[in-house]
Amino acid sequence: MPADEIQLAHRGTWHTVCRYDDLLPGRGVAVLLDGEQIALFRDRAGGLYAVQNRDPFSDAHVLSRGITGSRGDIPVVFSPMYKQAFDLRTGACLDEESAPDGTPARLLVWPVRLAPPASR
Amino acid sequence: MHTPTAPPRDLVLVGHGMVGQRFLEAFHERPRPGWRVTVLAEESRPAYDRVHLTSWFSGTTDDELSLCAPEFLAEHGIDLCLGEPATAIDRERRTLTTAAGRTLRYDTLVLATGSSPFVPPVPGHDLGGCHVYRTLDDLAAIKADAARARTGAVVGGGLLGLEAAGALRASGLRTHVVEFAPRLMALQVDECGGLLLRRKIEELGVTVHTGAGTEAIAAGPDGRVRSMLLSDGTELDVDLVVFSAGVRPRDQLARACGLPVGARGGIVVDASCRTADPHIRAIGECAQAADGRVYGLVAPGYAMAETAARQLTDGEGEFTGADTSTKLKLLGVDVASFGDAHGATEGALDVVYANSRAGVYKKLVVGADGRLLGGVLVGDTDDYATLRPLLAGAPLAVPPERLLLPDRTGAGPAPLPDEAIVCSCHNVSKATVRQAVADGSASVPEVKRCTKAGTGCGSCEKLLGTLVAGELAARGVTASRGLCEHFTHTRAELYEIVRVKGITAFSRLIDEHGSGEGCQICKPAIASILASLANGHILDGEQAALQDTNDHFLANIQRGGSYSVVPRIPGGEITPEGLITIGEIARDFGLYTKITGGQRIDMFGARVDDLPRIWRRLVDAGFESGHAYGKALRTVKSCVGETWCRYGVQDSVGLAVELELRYRGLRAPHKIKAAVSGCARECAEAQSKDFGVIATAEGWNLYVGGNGGTAPRHADLLAADLDRATLIRTIDRFLMFYIRTADRLERTAPWVARLDGGLDHLRDVLMDDSLGICAELDELMRRHTAAYEDEWAATLADPRRLRRFVSFVNAPGVPDPAVRFTPERGQIRPVRVAGPRLEVRA
Numbered sequence: 001m002p003a004d005e006i007q008l009a010h011r012g013t014w015h016t017v018c019r020y021d022d023l024l025p026g027r028g029v030a031v032l033l034d035g036e037q038i039a040l041f042r043d044r045a046g047g048l049y050a051v052q053n054r055d056p057f058s059d060a061h062v063l064s065r066g067i068t069g070s071r072g073d074i075p076v077v078f079s080p081m082y083k084q085a086f087d088l089r090t091g092a093c094l095d096e097e098s099a100p101d102g103t104p105a106r107l108l109v110w111p112v113r114l115a116p117p118a119s120r
Numbered sequence: 121m122h123t124p125t126a127p128p129r130d131l132v133l134v135g136h137g138m139v140g141q142r143f144l145e146a147f148h149e150r151p152r153p154g155w156r157v158t159v160l161a162e163e164s165r166p167a168y169d170r171v172h173l174t175s176w177f178s179g180t181t182d183d184e185l186s187l188c189a190p191e192f193l194a195e196h197g198i199d200l201c202l203g204e205p206a207t208a209i210d211r212e213r214r215t216l217t218t219a220a221g222r223t224l225r226y227d228t229l230v231l232a233t234g235s236s237p238f239v240p241p242v243p244g245h246d247l248g249g250c251h252v253y254r255t256l257d258d259l260a261a262i263k264a265d266a267a268r269a270r271t272g273a274v275v276g277g278g279l280l281g282l283e284a285a286g287a288l289r290a291s292g293l294r295t296h297v298v299e300f301a302p303r304l305m306a307l308q309v310d311e312c313g314g315l316l317l318r319r320k321i322e323e324l325g326v327t328v329h330t331g332a333g334t335e336a337i338a339a340g341p342d343g344r345v346r347s348m349l350l351s352d353g354t355e356l357d358v359d360l361v362v363f364s365a366g367v368r369p370r371d372q373l374a375r376a377c378g379l380p381v382g383a384r385g386g387i388v389v390d391a392s393c394r395t396a397d398p399h400i401r402a403i404g405e406c407a408q409a410a411d412g413r414v415y416g417l418v419a420p421g422y423a424m425a426e427t428a429a430r431q432l433t434d435g436e437g438e439f440t441g442a443d444t445s446t447k448l449k450l451l452g453v454d455v456a457s458f459g460d461a462h463g464a465t466e467g468a469l470d471v472v473y474a475n476s477r478a479g480v481y482k483k484l485v486v487g488a489d490g491r492l493l494g495g496v497l498v499g500d501t502d503d504y505a506t507l508r509p510l511l512a513g514a515p516l517a518v519p520p521e522r523l524l525l526p527d528r529t530g531a532g533p534a535p536l537p538d539e540a541i542v543c544s545c546h547n548v549s550k551a552t553v554r555q556a557v558a559d560g561s562a563s564v565p566e567v568k569r570c571t572k573a574g575t576g577c578g579s580c581e582k583l584l585g586t587l588v589a590g591e592l593a594a595r596g597v598t599a600s601r602g603l604c605e606h607f608t609h610t611r612a613e614l615y616e617i618v619r620v621k622g623i624t625a626f627s628r629l630i631d632e633h634g635s636g637e638g639c640q641i642c643k644p645a646i647a648s649i650l651a652s653l654a655n656g657h658i659l660d661g662e663q664a665a666l667q668d669t670n671d672h673f674l675a676n677i678q679r680g681g682s683y684s685v686v687p688r689i690p691g692g693e694i695t696p697e698g699l700i701t702i703g704e705i706a707r708d709f710g711l712y713t714k715i716t717g718g719q720r721i722d723m724f725g726a727r728v729d730d731l732p733r734i735w736r737r738l739v740d741a742g743f744e745s746g747h748a749y750g751k752a753l754r755t756v757k758s759c760v761g762e763t764w765c766r767y768g769v770q771d772s773v774g775l776a777v778e779l780e781l782r783y784r785g786l787r788a789p790h791k792i793k794a795a796v797s798g799c800a801r802e803c804a805e806a807q808s809k810d811f812g813v814i815a816t817a818e819g820w821n822l823y824v825g826g827n828g829g830t831a832p833r834h835a836d837l838l839a840a841d842l843d844r845a846t847l848i849r850t851i852d853r854f855l856m857f858y859i860r861t862a863d864r865l866e867r868t869a870p871w872v873a874r875l876d877g878g879l880d881h882l883r884d885v886l887m888d889d890s891l892g893i894c895a896e897l898d899e900l901m902r903r904h905t906a907a908y909e910d911e912w913a914a915t916l917a918d919p920r921r922l923r924r925f926v927s928f929v930n931a932p933g934v935p936d937p938a939v940r941f942t943p944e945r946g947q948i949r950p951v952r953v954a955g956p957r958l959e960v961r962a
Contacts, residue, residue, distance in 0.1 A: 015930075017929065017930040018929040018930055022923075022929055024278035024663075024664055024665050025662075025665060026637075026638075026643075026665035026666075027664065027665040027672075029928075030927060030928050030936075031928060031929055031930050031931065032927075032928040032930060032931045032934060033203065033930075035937075037928075037936075037938065040646070040929070042629065042639065044637060049767060052179075054938070058679070058680075058681075059680075060420075060679070060680050060681035060938070061936060061938040061939075062669070062681040065669040065672065065673070065677070066640075066669065067244045067638075067643050067644070067665075067666070067667075067669075068635045068637070068665075069606070069636070069638040069639035069640065069643060070606070070636040070637035070638070070639070071565075071639065072565045072604065072605075072636075075637065076639070078639065078640035079678055080668070080669035081677070083640050085639075085640075088509065098449055101178075101452070102286070102449050102450075102451065102452040103175055103178045104175050104180075106175075106184075108179065108180070108181065108184065109148055109184075117947070
């Protein structure tokens with residue numbers, strides 16, 4: 001039986017991007033869809049999150065390489081560059097309102113799911 | 121038996137903007153089984169966030185801007201008719217007609233039709249290339265035109281106009297702003313503030329024309345905008361124009377059915393948001409509020425929406441006027457305005473701080489009785505959160521200039537009265553925050569949870585932090601010494617827990633001794649403890665998820681997301697063959713090379729995918745990881761020593777190589793640097809290192825606790841004239857004692873400085889075994905040296921460890937396209953900017 005696959009909804013379509021086993025609990029990977037970089041994470045409990053890979057504070061595409069964890073009850077990823085925390089569910093930055101370029105410090109988020117059995 | 125039930129009452133809402141949506145939410149706070157709600161929306165999409173409309177240009181999607189989840193409508197049985205505006209109201213029959221030709225009956229009608237952009241009736245205002253800035257469709261049209269335009273002009277230098285200018289500039293257009301008033305943002309800021317704002321915006325390359333009206337817009341041969349003529353005679357070559365010259369209430373439906381409107385537009389409503397017709401209410405920008413004003417901000421609109429909803433459900437609530445204070449960032453410039461910013465109050469006086477060199481302007485308006493009435497802040501709005509709550513409170517307790525001057529050393533933050541509103545989104549006063557702390561909330565998150573303060577726009581968060589910290593301190597609550605929010609233990613305590621209980625996994629440690637999921641503070645700290653004690657490969661099992669990105673990829677992340685590679689060069693000694701190998705690798709992978717301060721060579725600009733190939737060649741040539749990425753031993757620097765130097769008295773290079781190989785890979789609370797000098801001339805600068813050795817005629821002097829960096833400290837002489845074996849044994853114990861007892865990210869310098877009993881105590885522990893732990897420290901070092909393996913060689917030997925070195929999990933082999941370089945002085949350097957950007961905040 002094949003391992004569970006992870007799917008991301010991008011521009012209205014579900015894309016299979018990797019196997020569930022490719023993800024380390026508490027760690028992320030980067031996904032490239034249509035030229036768009038997305039950071040995909042799995043938490044210790046098995047929850048999945050997908051946010052933009054670009055760090056608004058450093059302009060580098062590195063959030064998939066950040067450490068995950070929690071702040072209060074909020075699941076977060078910490079930017080590996082300047083360590084701001086982002087809410088993995090909403091993309092909101094918990095430390096600063098706006099990025100250095102004046103735009104709101106908020107990551108795009110993508111719907112993510114384990115592939116339903118029917119698609120196998 | 122038949123139970124008679126009243127037929128549902130029909131509520132029709134015209135307009136589904138931000139205010140309309142807020143009305144629906146407030147109305148449906150509790151189930152409303154007796155109502156049938158229909159919403160007529162002009163646009164083709166449900167309510168979205170117009171305040172953050174401009175973020176659409178920097179990638180925020182329509183969905184993200186949406187304020188109305190589909191579940192919300194379904195849950196409350198709301199019938200939302202998109203693209204079907206109302207066209208007429210028949211008040212006698214209580215019906216309205218829609219653009220689709222339908223007739224709807226209503227018991228209650230709520231008008232939330234908003235406003236429309238005012239387009240000055242100048243010739244050419246309707247040419248192709250002319251736009252307004254209100255809806256997502258407007259933005260899409262601007263974006264499409266901007267793609268083929270070179271120069272854009274925004275008519276209107278108010279808040280929205282500057283937003284639009286920012287969007288044009290970010291789209292790569294040369295941008296003009298044309299403002300009829302003599303200054304920018306005339307409503308919010310005064311003359312000096314406007315001048316500073318103008319200068320800052322012009323520094324960004326935006327051309328500002330004030331005191332200038334638009335006379336005419338002329339078309340080119342293609343029938344589209346080609347140029348515009350200003351009232352001061354200036355002619356601008358532009359191919360895109362955005363009108364942002366104010367808004368007008370959309371009150372036409374109300375006018376047509378005979379409802380009274382204000383002299384300057386706006387459906388007249390009373391404090392309960394009711395129009396002259398008791399069955400019709402009006403809220404938001406289409407209404408003239410009970411105080412005779414038409415508000416163009418979202419907060420008063422929300423307050424009106426809530427008022428109308430409460431009136432319909434509980435028969436309570438009123439809206440008699442609102443504060444129009446604003447704090448925002450326009451084109452990267454911070455601007456805030458609050459209260460009576462223009463000093464219109466009888467007898468009002470100004471206190472001004474202006475520093476054009478620093479780009480800061482601040483003005484407070486103070487009443488004759490000493491009360492704060494309002495203010496303007498440009499360039500630095502940090503004080504907004506503390507100043508605004510003082511509005512209309514008691515007379516100021518400190519001279520107003522104290523509130524403005526940038527250096528308030530010793531003065532502390534302005535004392536806030538208890539009734540001052542800290543969080544204006546949720547109307548939380550300082551007294552409420554103090555009460556929450558008194559009731560047991562011991563942190564900002566806890567106070568936020570029980571008061572809701574800081575959970576709206578978040579602009580008061582800093583003030584909230586100061587207040588909570590002050591309140592806790594006043595109550596004698598000591599700040600936790602814990603590592604972070606997940607552990608109440610210090611690093612040294614956790615080290616003991618891990619050691620004594622033999623814990624090998626973070627999960628077990630946090631489940632048994634901590635809480636939550638960890639963070640960027642505790643995870644790497646505990647990874648370091650596990651590595652110091654267990655000596656397993658740091659990329660294996662659960663340990664891999666704990667590492668900082670540098671440890672995770674065994675390389676150092678650099679600007680732009682590329683990595684640098686540092687092979688170990690023990691003692692700084694390298695063969696010509698080794699130099700050639702490094703040179704060839706750097707050349708073949710196009711890397712930037714630089715000699716480091718630690719006598720080795722750093723290669724920059726590697727992509728994640730390159731790292732294993734680079735290291736394959738380095739390992740084949742006999743190189744090992746230099747641990748430049750780790751909190752671990754870095755280098756043991758050396759001078760050339762007695763072998764070559766005519767002054768040298770000992771073989772400093774030989775000892776440095778031996779020490780570097782002994783301690784390589786040793787994980788510690790922070791990086792460790794060391795050096796060996798071959799004579800008292802001290803060319804290796806050993807006294808600035810964590811441990812430093814200086815040769816004497818009789819043996820070696822050992823210095824500890826030195827530091828370069830931000831807080832330089834000269835090392836202390838721990839012991840003199842040691843023989844080689846005693847020297848090494850003492851360093852072994854020094855390092856292990858440090859690893860065991862230091863705090864997270866505490867270098868040896870502050871650690872030595874804070875040791876109870878100081879250097880004498882350290883000597884007693886390490887050399888006379890006063891604590892009886894030396895055998896244990898020696899055993900830990902023996903285990904370290906016995907278990908050492910090169911992390912990179914071990915990584916290359918294991919396909920599972922290598923799997924992480926891809927840029928994209930779904931496209932192995934595709935390099936990260938965002939990592940780009942440009943030449944400089946014959947090598948590469950990172951490209952700093954990807955795409956158009958606004959000003960970087962200082």
